[in-house]
Amino acid sequence: MSIRENLGRFVRKEKNNGCCMKESSGEYSDSQLLVLVQQGDKDAFTLLYNRYWDKLLVYVMRAVQVQSDAEDIVQELFISLWKRRESLDIRSALSTYLFNSARYGAIRYIEKNITRSNYLEFLSKTTPAAPAADQALALKEVSAQMEEVVAGMPERMQQVFRLSREQHLSHREIAAQLGISEETVKKQIYRALQLLRARFGDIPSALLVYMTLYLFF
Structure with a gap:
């Protein structure tokens, strides 16, 4: 089972039995979905996840260049978003917040997997x-x-x-x-x-x- 499917299982596990949002995420703005997610709406979280998963995965793949590792980074981003939903204080556009989070996740990955001394050596020459x-x-x-x-x-x-x-x-x-x-x-x-x-x-x-x-x- 893929990581995306595992995350889908995570969403379904948390899902309220009575939720019934419309399926098209295009009917909700990012800010509307965020408010609903902060209120614990699992369907809103699923819609948000479907809206941004592919874009974030493409973005992270540019940096880490390993499909499974990129999926791990994006998965952790969404799980963290859900677990921290009640304390989130997002003052920028939600898309900016998500891509910045993905960027930092990619940087942490690179720092662990690409010798940072190589970068610092380049910097010292520059x-x-x-x-x-x-x-x-x-x-x-x-x-x-x-x-x-x-x-x-x-x-x-x-x-x-x-x-x-x-x-x-x-x-x-x-x-x-x-x-x-x-x-x-x-x-x-x-x-x-x-x-x-x-x-x-x-x-x-x-x-x-x-x-x-x-x-x-």
């Missing part, structure tokens, strides 16, 4: 004058350099890249929004990553993804 105590400043400088590269990209490439990394849209969603093919979206993102790689040297692909997650957003 900003050799920065002592350990000024690491936060060094990270900020690298982030600014990444933004400079993105800002200098051709208009269409930059548009595609920002929709992918900032708004967390899938290739299909970007293609539909811009009226281009999914293949064009993939090529634009690939070329954008090539420009970033050219700026920061010959670094592993996983490390480059880590940088875009940890620094750019």
Whole structure:
């Protein structure tokens, strides 16, 4: 049984016998679903889960690149959301909160599975004058350099890249929004990553993804 099915079992186990929300999640806004979830409505939680599972999974997969591990991260996000529902204090858009939570989950995974010393070694080469105590400043400088590269990209490439990394849209969603093919979206993102790689040297692909997650957003 897949992790998604296991999470579905978790939702059904918690489900009230008398709940009967409409099946289409499109009839409820994120804020409406969140209020219902905070009140313990299991159907609302299921609708929220169905609305965001695939998007969050695609987002996390970009970083961890292992399907089962990405599913674990998203699963833990939703289970934590449910268990902490009564104490949640979300002041941003719910989508922003969920994607930020997914990002931090991916970062924790990467820190455990990709030697952080490799990243720090890269950072020391990029900003050799920065002592350990000024690491936060060094990270900020690298982030600014990444933004400079993105800002200098051709208009269409930059548009595609920002929709992918900032708004967390899938290739299909970007293609539909811009009226281009999914293949064009993939090529634009690939070329954008090539420009970033050219700026920061010959670094592993996983490390480059880590940088875009940890620094750019």
